[in-house]
Amino acid sequence: MEYLLFCGLTTLVFALLLLFGPAFLGAVGAALNKVLFTVNGWTLKYRLVIGIVLLLIGAWIMSVGLQYPDPYITAAWMITVAFGLLFLVMPGWLTWLSSVSNILLLSTDELVLGARRLVGVLMLVVSFYILYGLFYVIK
Numbered sequence: 001m002e003y004l005l006f007c008g009l010t011t012l013v014f015a016l017l018l019l020f021g022p023a024f025l026g027a028v029g030a031a032l033n034k035v036l037f038t039v040n041g042w043t044l045k046y047r048l049v050i051g052i053v054l055l056l057i058g059a060w061i062m063s064v065g066l067q068y069p070d071p072y073i074t075a076a077w078m079i080t081v082a083f084g085l086l087f088l089v090m091p092g093w094l095t096w097l098s099s100v101s102n103i104l105l106l107s108t109d110e111l112v113l114g115a116r117r118l119v120g121v122l123m124l125v126v127s128f129y130i131l132y133g134l135f136y137v138i139k
Contacts, residue, residue, distance in 0.1 A: 001134065008130035011123050018120030022113055029109045040098050047087045047094075054084030 017025050043050055058080035065073035086094050112119055 001138070004130055004134040008127050008134060011127035011130065015120045015123035015127055018112075018116045018123065022116055025116075026109075026113065029113075033109070040095070043087075044091055044094070047091050051084045051087030054080050054087060058084055 058077045061073060061077035061080060065077055086097075
């Protein structure tokens with residue numbers, strides 16, 4: 001039951017922030033959107049070691065997948081082996097994948113702050129529903 005109280009209060013706080021403190025949320029979003037570190041240079045510097053480790057992990061996952069056939073295990077070892085081979089054989093593709101994945105397609109900050117009143121009211125209703133359900137169950 002504590003998780004319901006936590007969810008309800010957290011939703012209530014963020015709903016009130018969206019409704020009455022959009023400048024504060026914008027400042028928090030700007031502070032949290034800063035890049036702390038990049039892994040591109042580090043991974044390419046140690047690409048041989050990372051590639052070998054990924055191939056070993058992929059082989060181990062494949063051996064587990066042969067004992068317990070599951071599509072998720074099969075997908076995991078295939079992705080691990082593919083990235084291991086990319087690190088070993090084609091590091092240029094990794095750089096290209098990194099540059100493609102760094103493109104911002106949709107800014108959720110601007111989307112939510114643009115519809116902040118609607119999202120805030122919806123979150124307020126949800127928080128009241130969660131808290132009402134919690135107190136109804138406790139009673």
